[in-house]
Structure formats: structure tokens, C-alpha cells
Amino acid sequence: MSSDPWGRVDEQGTVYVRTADGERVVGSWQAGSPEEALAYFERKYQGIEVEIGLLEKRVRTTDLAAKDAQTALEHLREQVTEAHAVGDLAALAKRLETLAGEIDSRREERKAARAKAQDETRSAKEALVAEAEQLAESTQWREAGDRLRALVDTWKGLPRLDRKSDDELWHRFSHARSVFSKHRKSHFAALDAEREQARLTKEQLVAEAEALSSSTEWGDTAASYRDLMARWKAAGRAQRDIEDELWARFRGAQDVFFQARSAVFSERDAEQVANQKLKEQLAAEAETILPITDLKAAKAALREINERWEAIGHVPRDARPKLDGRLNAVERAIREAEDSEWKRSNPEAKARAAGMVGLFQAKAEKLRADLDKARAAGNASRTAKLESELAGVEELLEQAHRSQEEFSG
Template sequence: ARAARLPSTRAAAVARLEDPRALATVAKTAPDPATRQAALDAIHDPAALADVALKSEHKDVAVAAVGRLDDTEALEAVAARARNSAAARRARGVLDARPGASVVASEAVPSEPAPEAPPLPAEPPPPPPAPPDAIEAVPEAETRDVGAPSAESVPLAPAASPEPDPRERERERQERIALCAKLEGLTGEEALDYLEESRAVWEGMAPQIDPPELDELNARFQRAMEECRRRYDAVAARRNAEKEAAERDAKEKDAQAKAREVELRRRQQTLARAQALAGRLEVLARAERPTLREVERALRDERAALDALAAVPDRKERETLADRLKAARAALFPKAQDLREADEWTRWTNAAKQEELCQRAEALLAEEDLEKTLRRLREIDVAWREVRQAPRDQAETLWLRFKAARDQLHARLEPYLAKKKEEGQANLKRKEELVGRAEALAGSTDWLKTADEFRRLQGEWKQVGPTPHKPSQALWERFRGAADRFFSRRKEDLDRRKHEWTANLQRKEALCARAEELMTSSDWEPTSVEMKRLQAEWRTIGPVRKSKADAVWQRFRKAVDSFLERYAQRDELGRAAAAAEREAMVRELEEVPADATPEDVAAKVLAVVARWRQAGPPPRDATDVARRFADARNRVVEAHPSAFRKTELDPEANRSRMEKLCARVEALLPKTEDATGASLAERLKEALAANTMGARGEAEARWKAAAVEVEAAQAAWKRLGPVPGDAGRVLGERFESACQRFSASRPRPTR
């Protein structure tokens, strides 16, 4: 927080401090004013604020800390012992401004923060106390009731101002003498700042000294200030002179260093150019077909480089480069001679060609077809540029002849060219219109119609006649740019739509696959809900490519329709599936081999019986299947009775249970039925007695309770396994007979 170089780092460090003592340390000692103020603003502990006001040597934070103090003791401590005099004066001013301040308020300076003053000398010992009568005179005058009228009601004369306290006079004298002494001995750069501060402190003192002595001290203070300013000016002038001299020396040294650097750079550049030139000469000497211009220019540069090498101070390096340049020149010079001879030969042959071009140009003067004349003249101009070099003694004559014929042709072609220019301008306007229409269509999103319109515009563009090359090229760039922008946007939109189509197709194919998975499901209600969800999701998916839209829709529709058809026939399908399953279980029992081991037979039969029970009772129209199942089961159990011992199909256990159930139902039969030997008259007599005695309701209740037990016995009978043979048949008939007799024994109301 105190020593970081970056202001942002210091501010961040101060923001993370929470300890009041650490913040007080930063506020007292940080060199940066902003950091000190930030640390002081973060302090909320009165003790830490008092510590900053007492010990900080920086005026800004010390005075600001005093302004935030409320405790009287802390303010008195700062006023008495603060290191910064401005903070001490501010504390004293705050104390004096409070109600009930001490009578010794004259010791304080004005409440406004005054400029910082140097530390004052120790307070001199107080003068001897005044006589008691003098001390008591003031209270007597102060305690007088000035508001009460006198006996004569005559106004009193104004009282004389009280005599200043000798101690205050002595304190002022010592402070003024200390300021003068400080100014008289002050030197250095801080003198100028202290001058204005001292003046403010001097003028802020309340004059209590006698005028002669005060005038003498004022004169001494003025002399001290003038001498201090002269000393400061002399020091500043001397330092300015030293600074200017140092700057002149530095500038001279910089100029010399730059001159040496420029010279060194120039020599290095000279060496580099010479080395590069030597390399270029060597390359040209090895080249198969250098141009005469390149060779002659290299030879001229070689002469200039040899002259420049004289300034290179290193003799060995200078001589090495010079020898290399001379060797390269010697190797290149014969090739230069050959190129000059070849150039002379070329010029000689070009003279005959220029003669022929002059004749062709002169022959065009008689041509009537101006368009043909213009075209051939352009061809002649191109050919002339290719053979423009001729022998120096003939070049001027041939050029003037060609120019004369060319000027006559231009004079003939000028009206024709003007007319073509007008036509070109008209064509240019037509192209501008086409460009405007194309640019207006560049932002369209009606892709098909706009594409057709652009094709029509391109056809019209081709039909427009010739136009000036440069503006026509610019218009063509605009026209092509507008078309490119439109077709690029169209391609981007098509790519985007293709991407969307592909994504939509993938989603729809996923829905088709899911629907195809569900179309054979027999879990009807959940599958129906899922199919409805798939149909709703299908409607939210966007379009796909037209070539695939119908196929994917037919696929999805086929899967959904297949399930819906099965869903409409779910009851029939369920019954058919159950019947098929029961038929399979019956065949499985019927196909049990007779020679199978008992363990395998028992496991297989028990499993089939468990599945039959889980499938629920067969429907009424499936009695044949139920009979076949019972016959097959009984056959297997009868063939292997030992295999089912201690299982639910154990014949002996089932026979015992059947007997118990028969006995249980028979025990519920009415007692009248058991008295088979009683006469009919006796039974009628007992029945009549029961009706006449009001017991009919009780008999009905007993019968219903017994009926519940009979129904439970019937349910238990159905869960029993088979008992093969006559024993099972007899027990079945017995149980059925008992149940029927019980049903017939229900009390009936008498008429």
C-alpha cells in the first residue's frame, strides 16, 4: 500500500486493509497524497484518527484527521503535542469554538486551517502572578448586572478595554521572535514555500505587544523575509546556471555521438552498397541474357562505388572490396561489349520495320472505313512501341514521318471519335440505370423472382453498346458486386435452409424410428400417450427437402396408423394373445415326454402352472382349453406322483386339503339337514317355531356369515392342485354337493 509503483496497486492494497493500526500507519507514512487520504477515509476508529493527527508530519492528513475528531481529550492532546503545527492550531481552534471553552481562548489561532508553521520554541515560564486585587477586579466588573437600571436611570460610560494578560503578551513576543529567527536562518528550496506560510502565521497573530516593540519586530520580520527571498533567488539562479551548463554539455555530447553514429552508419552503408554492387556485377557476369541497360548501369555504379571506398578507414577491407569490384567489372565488360553490338544490330533491323509501319500508316489515309482505320491505327501504335529503338542517325527522321501520318489520321478520326464518345456516354447512362436496378435488388429476399430479374439485367447489359473503358469498368464492378451480394446471400440462405432441412429430417427420422418401435407395443395406454406426444412434436418441426418430405411423412404416418389400428382392436388382440398363450401352455403340458426324469417333469409342470395362474381365469368360451389343461396336468401328476411331493401339486397333500375343505363346508350346513332320521312333521314343527318366535333375522345373519366361509373354501379349492384318480373325482363331487346343499339351505321368507 505504501511502496507499490502503480497507483491502482496502492489503491487495491488500501481497500483490502481492515486493521485500523495498519491503515493509520499508511495514512501517516505513505509518500503519495492520494494513498494517505484513501487510508484516512477508511479509518473509523477514534484512537487511530487521534494517532494520525498526533504523529503525522503531513499537513493534509493531519488536519483532516483533526476535523474528524470529536473527543475533547484527544483534541487537547493534539493541540498540545501534535508534530504538525497546522494540526495543533486546528485542534485548538475546534476546542475554542465549542461552548464552555476555557477563558484562556486567546491562546488559540483562528479556526480556519492556517498554513503549516515550523515548530515553536518551548513555552517560556509564566510571569509572576498579579496582585489579588488586580485579579479580582475583572470578575467584579463581569458580575455586575449591567441590564438593571441605576437609581438615576443615567446610561453608563463605556468601560475601558481590559489590560492584556502579560503571559499572552510574552507568548506572542516569543512566537514572533521565533518566526524571525527561523526566516533568518532558512536556506534551500523550501524557503519559498515557508515564506508565504510564515506571512500567514504572522498576520494571523492578535497584536498584544506595545506598538514600539511591535513595529521593531515587524521591521525585523520584513528584513528576514527579504533576505530569505534573496537567498532563495541566489540559490535558484546558481542552480539554473548549473542546469543550463549541464544541458549544454549534454547537448554537445549528444551531437558528437550522433555525428559519430552518422559517420559510422555512412561507412557501413558504403561497405554494404559496395558489397551488394560486387554481388550484382558477379550475378550479371554469370547471367545468360542480361539487358544492356542493367549492365551499363552496374558499370556506372561500380565507378561511383570505387570513389566512395576512399572514405573507408580500414585499408584491408577497402582494398579487398576494390579488388572484388575490379574483378567483377573485368568479367562483365566483354559481355557489355557483346550487348552493345547486339543493340546496334537490333536498332538497324528496327529501322526497316519502322519504315514499313510508316508506309502502313500513310496507306490508311486513303481508307474510307473509319472503324477499320481506327482499329488498324491502334495495331500500328502497338507495333511501333515494340520497335521504337532505331539507329540514332535515323530515329528522329523515322519518328517525324510516322508522327505526321498519325496526326493526319487522328484529324480524320476526331469527328468519328466524338460521335463514338456521345454514343458511349449514352450507353454509360444505360449501364448506370442497370447498375441502379441491380443494387436495388441486392437486398431482396424473394430469391426466385430476383434471380430471374438479375438474369434479365445481365442480358440487357450484354446488349448495351461500347462505353468508355474506365467508367465502364467501375460500373461493371458495381453491377457484378450487386449480383455477387445477392447470389451470395441466396447461397447463404440456401445453405442455412439445407442445414435446417437436414436437422429437421434427422428429427423426423428419429420420430419415425420411435413410432416404428412403438407400433407393435401392447402396453396400450402409455404407448397411446407417447404416440400423441410424437404427433405433437412432429407438428413443431419445420420443413424438409421436398424430395424427401413425402417419404418421411408416409413412413411416420404408417407407423402411427398401424398402432392406432391395433389400439382400436386391443381387446380382441388381448384375448387372442391370452388364448394363444394358454394354448401354448396346454401344448407344453401335453408334449411332456413320458420317459422324462421326475425332476425335469416337476420343474416344467410347476412353471407352466404358475404361468397359467398368472394369466388369470380363462374366459367362458375357453372351457375346452381349461379342460385340456387340467387333463394334461392331471395326466402328468398321475404319471409322476413322487416328483411333486411337497409341492403345490402333491396329490396326497391336495387330497388331505380337499377332505378338510369338504368337512369345513359340511360343518356349515344347518343342523336340521343332519337330522336325517327326524320326521317331516318334527322338522316343520321346528321351522314354524322359529318363525313364530321372531328368530328369522338371526338365522339369515348366521347363514350369511357361513356363506363367507363357504366362498373362502371355494377359493381355496380352486387353488388346490389335482388329485388324480377316483379319489379326486369323489372328493370333487362331495365338495360340490356340500356347496349346493349349503346354497339351498338359505332361509326363505314364509308367506
């Protein structure tokens, strides 16, 4: 029979380990000496000891999850309790108990950290909701719209709260955005109504201008045309294509009248030569408007020049095309600048862009909700499909945002 402080081998080859509760059989040995038997079962003890040391190191030096650490701990406890090994098993059990306390502490620390993170996220989202609700009543359509889009991006970057809290805050946030969108839509609808009223007014002005075009009351009719022009400018703008058509008819009616007057006044060459000199000066003055740096100021300057131009009267027939061409070039430059500004601020195009953003946002939100459900259900195939669909919709949403931003410059 052979023995050491932690175990022994009896004459029949049975191997025992000594514990606080007495001896326990851990195996038998028939193939060699008792010393070899003890050495074999001591190596098994050493193997368990190494595993415990590795778990201690992982718990103390890595971010091993408490759940995984607890599972590994229970496995080692079972090994120590039922170990077919010779050695100080009580010491190993004590090490495991110490490690269990460390795992519990780590679990509580992480629980506290998660709670703190949730509180911070809640505060951040409540602040976003409060700002969105304040912006909902803003009439600074571009600035508020840009800020609301930035708030959405910030929201997306925050972690989720518990479902009930997150859904309640998102509902308030989404409602605030909807209120703003509704107000903005109403505003632009009112603009459309104003443009429709401008169309009706200008159609009436065109009819009056065309009715005057055959008049031979040169002074009174010219004054009437100046009055019509003032009313035209005060009427506001119609839709761009309609505006251009009505303007062409309005100017055409004036041209008919003034051309007739010019024919009658053709004998007044001296006056027309003087008029020519004055208009050459005005054309030169108009050309100083270019290049346009301030559209409003340029329009005001050209409007004043046009009024003086019309008041001067006609010039010799052969001089008129060149003079008109010089002034028309300035008018054309201003119209092009005005059209460029119109295109940039076109409410219909802006509304369409905003509508596409809203459509894709709603689609993305639904896909995210479906994706959360699929993940919670552990449905891997549906999760993969929804992730792919969400990626596609988010790409379209980004394109829609870029399109919308083109109207915010």
C-alpha cells in the first residue's frame, strides 16, 4: 500500500483521496506501482487546478460576461466535487468560492453600469423630444426642418430603452415632427392659393391690356399701361410657366399699342433722336447692373429703369432693336437669376422631396420594428431578410435626404 498527504493506494489497487469528510474512492490502478497510480491521479488534480487558474485570469483581466463566467464556475465546481484526482480539493473549492464572489461583484457592477446608461439614454431622448416639440410650432421652415432631421440622426445613434418607454418617447417625437410637417404643408398650400389668385388677377390685367392695344389715345393709354404695369407688379407671381405665358401676352399687348403710336409719331424724328440718346444712356445704366450680385436690388433698379424707359417714348425704328436688345439682355439675366432662385425654392419640388423622405422613413421604421420582432423570436432567416431590406431602404432614405438638402442651400 502507498500513500501521500492527500491520497493512498491500498493492496487491491484502489485509489483514495482524503477530504474533510473522509476518504473517497477516485479510481483503481492495476498496471503499475502505487507511486505511479498516485502520480497519475495527482496530474488529474493539476489539470483541474490549471483550469481554475485560467478562469480566474479571464474573470480578473477580461470582459468575460458574468453569465458565461458563472457557467464555467459551475462546471469546475462539479469537477472538483466529483473529481477522480488526488490533491487538496478543499483548497480548489475555496478558490472557486472566492471567484464566485468576484463574479457576483462583477455582475452587480455591470448591472449598475447598464442602469446608469439607460438613465443617460432616457435623459438624452427626453431632451430630443422636448426640442422636437418646441420646433413643432416653428415657422422657420428650412432651419427647423434641418434641425429635426439632425435630431432624428441623433435619436438613431442612441441605444434603445425598454420597449414601453422607448415607444412612448418615440410617439411624442414622431408626433412633434408630424405637427411641424402639417404646419409647413399648410403654409405652402397658402402660397399656392396666393399664386392662384395672382393668376386670376393677371389674366384680368392681360384682358385689359389687350383691350387697350388698339387705342389711339396715346397719352391716356400710355398712362393706363403704366397703371396696369404697377398693378401687375403688385399682384405677385403665378406658377412659373403660367407667369411666363401671361407676361408674354401682357407685353405683346403693350407692344401692339406702342408700335402703333410709333408709326404715328414717325415724323417726329427729332424727338425720337433725342429719345434714342436718352435710351442709350438708360441702356448703359442698365448694363451696370450686371453682373447680378443682389437680385432684389437688381430687379428694383431695372424696374425703375423700365419705368423711365417707357416714359421716354419711342426712338427711330432702326435704332430700336439694338437698344431693346441691350435692355432685354439685362432683363433676361435677371429672369434667369430669378428662375434659378425659383427652382431652388420651388415648394412643390421641396414637398415631393420631403414626401419621399417621409415615405422611406416610415418604411425603415416598420422594418426596424419587424426586425426587432424577428430577432426576439430567434428567426434567423427572417432576420437576415429584414436586415437586407432595411439596408436597401436606408440607402434610398439617404438618397432622399440628399435630394431634399438640394432645396436647403
